[in-house]
Amino acid sequence: MSRYDPAAMERHWQDAWDQAQVFTARRDPAKPKYYVLEMFPYPSGRIHMGHVRNYTMGDVVARTKAAQGFSVLHPMGWDAFGMPAENAAMERGGHPKDWTYGNIADMRAQMKPLGLSIDWSREFATCDPEYYGQQQAMFIDMLAAGLVYRKNAVVNWDPVDMTVLANEQVIDGRGWRSNAPVERRELTQWFFKISDYSAELLAALDGLKDWPEKVRLMQANWIGQSRGLEFAFATRGAPAGFETLPVYTTRPDTLMGASFAAISPDHPLARALEAGDPVIAAFVADCRRVGTSAEALETAEKKGMDTGIRVVHPLDPTWELPVYIANFILMDYGTGAIFGCPAHDARDLEFARKYGLPVVSVFEPETAESGYLPVEGAGPAYVPMKSERVRYVKGFAGGDLQTGEAAIAAAIAHAEAQGYGKGVTNYRLRDWGVSRQRYWGCPIPVVHCPACGVVPEAKANLPIRLPDDVTFDQPGNPLDRHPTWRHTTCPQCGAEARRETDTMDTFVDSSWYFARFTAPHATTPTVMEDADYWMNVDQYIGGIEHAILHLLYSRFFARAMHKTGHLPAKAIEPFNALFTQGMVTHEIYRGAIVTSDSGTFPDNSPIGPQLRTKYYLPEEVLRFEIAGTPHAILKSALAARGVSEADTSAVVAVYQNAKNFSSLQNAGEESEVIFVDSSAKMSKSKKNVVDPMSIIASYGADTARWFVLSDSPPERDVEWTASGAEATFKHLNRVWGLSVRVADMADGAGVGPGDDDLRRAAARAVAEVTAGINGFAFNKAIAKLYEFTNTLARSDAGKPAMQAAMRVLAQLMAPMTPHIAEAVWAAMGGTGLVAQADWPVADAALLVDDTVILPIQINGKRRAEISVPKDMPIAEVEKIALANEDVARFLTGQPVKKLIVVPGRIINVVI
């Protein structure tokens, strides 16, 4: 083989790895273990460049760790339940199961050519009954442990499709598929008690040192701890049972600024009032009609209704506040009731203005901090505080007016001392609703028995399998209308009973798959021995889009699995290190029609962004560089975009009837200018998708792998460019050509003049590439590989030294480009497979140079440099530095005030 032929080469070495079973994970007590995991894919049917980047990064880690002597687990599976399969069945017919398994087969076939070091014997899909049956078993255990419960919850209900919709599926208050107005409906749903772990999930974030700070922050914000005061108002004129009204506030220091109380439309008191008052009933119904989506809430106007009930201020029995029902109060945070302090809360202010309520500042205006709402803007409603109230604000801390944290803490202390309230820690995190009225998910393994109530399935009956004979020709849950499936018997009393027809949220499936990989075919959810050996995941890699939900649910699940005996204690934080990789982007090409005489569109509107709506595929675009004076049309096109003429990358091509602008000489001639419209995540609608399969077909997997690692730091987005891929391919060709050249060298004299230099370069490359990989700086590791290759290409070392250096190159390249690395390794006389070779270790002695070059600065500006032996005493160095003629020239006889020598680094002369 003399030409670089990736297709043949890659197939050959993949077969060799398979035969040697190199990637089979084995529990080996003699070795330390290393578990590398990339977030498993949804089987959409096609792999994309994002997958390539994600799995290549994991593969680099897995292959490096294996070479470094670890027993590596690097598995792959499929997050296979979910709506797209059902949507496909509804749109195109067929069965979700066939669609899913067909896609899995397709994607597996696309992934294999990438040469990933995956142990495919551990593969599973979450829609395998062997998997979801074990999930059902854990559900039953969690139910027994009190981690699962049922409650009524308000959901988005699509009345046409007859299903619950996620907030993201509600667009402008309508169902995304049916376009029907969404209703807020109260349904009985299953919940995981993740809120039991709010404090722990928050506190444990501190221990996740190898997680990105950003992700930890996002999770902390999501959990949303707050410290505040809970107290109860005494009510006047409320129905029986509502003698007090508990409220929660994070701003107890503003209690003296209260001007109203408000309750949620879903508050028990509101419900009680609604029963006897049609006006209130109508108002509450109106509030509920608004969806629960973020958009709906954002645009909704603040509305309230005075209930006529009054509450007594806890610190002033003569002071009464009105109680409103208000649409902006959430039932499931705090107590579902608040006191309103318009002077120090934007929402309360808006509400107070609308309903003419007083605005009372509890801080003297001249000492108000910028963080508080300006009272001046509050309008005529500003009410000065009574002197006894000022005394309260000042009084709770010995007379000094306090603000911020100190004031809040003092107010809580005051309330506790006086006995009217207590400090409470609240969390934003709510319990995880998992019921879905869908077919393609894991059936919830419970039975509704008329006699016994809700009864968990007997484990012997698991898995509760999804029936195959279902139809998608009508809306609603196919499980619900299946003729027989839901008819069953009660596992407890044996009477006729109804099976639960809801399935679990697909996030449940992905909350424990990492644990299942440690014993993927076991007849229990996990096997303690295996979990104990392989857990935790040492390195988890995936997209930042899973920073909150998936990772938080997994952290909860690991705790629940420990509590129910399915994971060891050490696995409650399942991911030791997390890396969130960036996306793969590509330029977007958009076209504009240009006429040669006017520089305007045919309708005479100036060339501008408003008409550039058509997207072009990369292959439809001819890159056109601006050389010399741009044509007038091009000038105006550029000007219209606000782009400098010097920026040659702004316009890439002329499409259709002109090859370039200079051919556009005839008046009235039309052409189409194509602009680069920034770079964005690859998507079909933007026509900027590059298919990994076509890249592998033209360049091979090694090129695709190298490129996605090379151009940008892994956590940042990388832009796929044709020229970059081409350049990578050329580089790999160069490496292969070098290998052929070295193999062809005459055997004769074994020693060359460059032997020592090459050995040093190899040692340096080992140190630097290893550091790059260990530090997740693959782009830097690759830069060092380029440098080492350049050194090799220019070396005049003898054959044995060249071969040895090339073997080092092969080893260092192997994690990134494993196929060509094997070929070079074999050609250079390496033993066995490079995939099984030990990682090279740099000889420390070769890493230190005997002489060092020291730059000399004068007053911080670099003026000269000297070369000195590395161990030369500082006094010597100083002498040589001052004797240097360039230094003398700049000193011009002035006395040296100070001389700083940083050994091995730099010299600074201060004059």
Add this chain to the structure above:
RNA sequence: GCCCGAGUGGCGGAACGGUAGACGCAGGGGACUCAAAAUCCCCCGCCGCAAGGUGUGUCGGUUCGAGUCCGACCUCGGGCACCA
């Protein structure tokens, strides 16, 4: 609104407080070739013939020395958001 993060050549990006721009792309020049492709060699922040000056979003500070540390600001990106 609240909370984070980032600003370095034409581009992607390097740089324990110590020679700013490694490495790659794009660009320029040359060799080889009948020619082209491929390959190889050299140049490549900006101003300047040069000496040199200048330069890491802006302004200020600390330091012998600042892209890096501190303060203020500007711009862009991300997350959360009727959470009381």
